[in-house]
Amino acid sequence: MANVLYFTHADSWAVTLLLFIASFALIKTGKVKGHKITRMILRLFFVVMVISGLGMLFLYQFPLMYIVKGIIAVWLIAVMERILSRTEAGQRAGSSWVQFAVALLLVLLLGFEVIRF
Template identity: 35%
Template sequence: MFDSTHAHITTWAVALILFVVVLVLQKSGKQKGAKITQMILRVFYLLIIATGVLLFSKHQGYNPALYGIKFLGGIIVIGMMEMILVRTAKEKNTGVFWAVFIAALAVTFFLGLKLPLGWNMLL
């Protein structure tokens, strides 16, 4: 069933869009809409993890170390997304979380492209 990455890519693409929507709603003061959208986003976190675990368990034999780093990076990205949203709602500083989020997203995306299931556009 999971010989391709379509479900996984779809879930994280939708999650990134929902993340931006929640941030915009929070910044515009629409807390109820932000809270509902954030709950939907949390369902997508679970879907990302579920599809990622299925892909990891089936294909990690190709390069276990890099797939493990990609898996860990993905979990860090999800954690940073949640921390950014929670701290933004509480109007606290999020600078460090943004830096970790961007770094982890870049590493995870790079590995996703580089590993055998990716597009192999990079080295």
């Protein structure tokens, strides 16, 4: 069961990042319909990612490091949504991009256990 959750979680992260980039590119090129479709699929993968992450938390009995990773991951999801919303509205999203980079780096380092505590 742990392998299924792990690979579902890891793969959903990869697909989520690709969909985020695709959705951002579609906004920038003005393809509204394509953006709406990819954004809905992106939100579906957010749900898959959160559910598989919660499943692993239950399975591993809530270690503190993964609780912190989960909190940062939810922050990352919120930042991704904020970037897409601001870009779609024509507003600047500079500080959100900085938050995106920091949160993504922390999630990856915690997920691959480069940072441990």
